[in-house]
Amino acid sequence: MLNKEVTVLVPAYNEEDKIGDTISSLQQLEDVNEIIVINDGSTDKTVNIVKEFKDIKLIDLKINQGKGEALNQGLSEIKGQIISLIDADLGKTALELRKLLKPVLQQEVDMTIAKFPAPKKKGGFGLVTTLARVGLKIFTGLQFDSPLSGQRVLTKNLISYLNGFESGFGVEVGMTIKTIKGGFKVKEVPVNMSHQETGRDWMGFKHRGRQFKDVLTVFLSQIQGGK
Ligand SMILES: O=c1ccn([C@@H]2O[C@H](COP(=O)(O)OP(=O)(O)O[C@H]3O[C@H](CO)[C@@H](O)[C@H](O)[C@H]3O)[C@@H](O)[C@H]2O)c(=O)[nH]1
Numbered sequence: 001m002l003n004k005e006v007t008v009l010v011p012a013y014n015e016e017d018k019i020g021d022t023i024s025s026l027q028q029l030e031d032v033n034e035i036i037v038i039n040d041g042s043t044d045k046t047v048n049i050v051k052e053f054k055d056i057k058l059i060d061l062k063i064n065q066g067k068g069e070a071l072n073q074g075l076s077e078i079k080g081q082i083i084s085l086i087d088a089d090l091g092k093t094a095l096e097l098r099k100l101l102k103p104v105l106q107q108e109v110d111m112t113i114a115k116f117p118a119p120k121k122k123g124g125f126g127l128v129t130t131l132a133r134v135g136l137k138i139f140t141g142l143q144f145d146s147p148l149s150g151q152r153v154l155t156k157n158l159i160s161y162l163n164g165f166e167s168g169f170g171v172e173v174g175m176t177i178k179t180i181k182g183g184f185k186v187k188e189v190p191v192n193m194s195h196q197e198t199g200r201d202w203m204g205f206k207h208r209g210r211q212f213k214d215v216l217t218v219f220l221s222q223i224q225g226g227k
Pocket residue numbers: 010011012013014015040064065066067070086087088089148149150151169170171172195196197198211
C-alpha cells in the first residue's frame with residue numbers, strides 16, 4: 001500500500017545554518033503530507049527561519065529540553081500513518097528520505113534507519129558509536145552499522161507501541177531495543193545523507209559526553225529490567 005499519509009518530525013536546536021534547506025527539501029517530497037518542527041529552545045534564528053515557511057507546524061519550546069523530549073512534544077500532533085524522524089541539519093540531503101520511506105510504505109518492515117556514508121573527516125574517536133553498537137548487540141542480539149542514526153521512518157502502529165521516546169540522545173538506542181524486543185522488523189538503508197559533523201573541539205567533546213551519558217542511561221535501565 002503506497003498511498004499512506006506521512007508526517008515528518010524535525011527536532012531543532014540552534015540549526016539556523018541548515019533548517020531552511022532541510023524544510024524546503026522535505027516539502028519537495030510528494031509522499032510527505034505534514035511537517036512538524038519542534039524548536040527545542042534555540043537561541044539563534046531557527047524559529048524565524050521556520051516561520052518563513054508555509055504549511056509547517058511549529059512547536060516552539062522556550063527552554064532547551066533535549067532531543068527525546070522535543071520529539072515527545074511532537075507525538076500528540078501527528079496525523080499521518082507513517083512517521084519520519086529527520087534531524088534539522090541534513091540540509092538538501094533530506095531529499096534522501098525517499099529511500100527510507102519505501103520499505104515502510106511497501107510494508108516490508110516496521111522501521112528503517114538511515115546508514116550514512118563514512119564522514120570525510122573523522123569526528124570523534126568512535127566511543128559513543130561503539131558503546132551504542134555493543135549495547136544494542138547485547139540487548140537485541142543484532143549488529144547495527146549506524147546505531148545512533150536518528151533518520152528513521154516508523155509505522156504509526158510502532159510509534160503507538162513505543163509509547164514515547166527516551167530522554168535526550170537516548171532516543172535511538174531506546175527505540176531500537178523496544179522495537180526489536182516487540183518483534184517488529186527493522187532495516188538499515190544506505191542513503192547519501194550528510195549532516196553537520198561534531199568537531200574535535202570543546203563543544204564537540206561536551207556534546208559527546210552528553211550523548212554517552214544518555215545512551216548509557218538507556219542501557220543501565222535495561223539491566224535494571226526495563227522493557
Ligand atoms: O538538545 C537538543 C540537541 C539536539 N537536538 C536536535 O536533535 C538532532 C540531532 O542532534 P545533533 O546535535 O545533530 O547530534 P549528532 O551527534 O550530530 O547526531 C547523531 O547522534 C544522535 C544521537 O546521539 C542522533 O540523534 C542523530 O540523529 C545522529 O545524527 C538535531 O536535529 C538537533 O537540532 C534537539 O532537538 N535538542
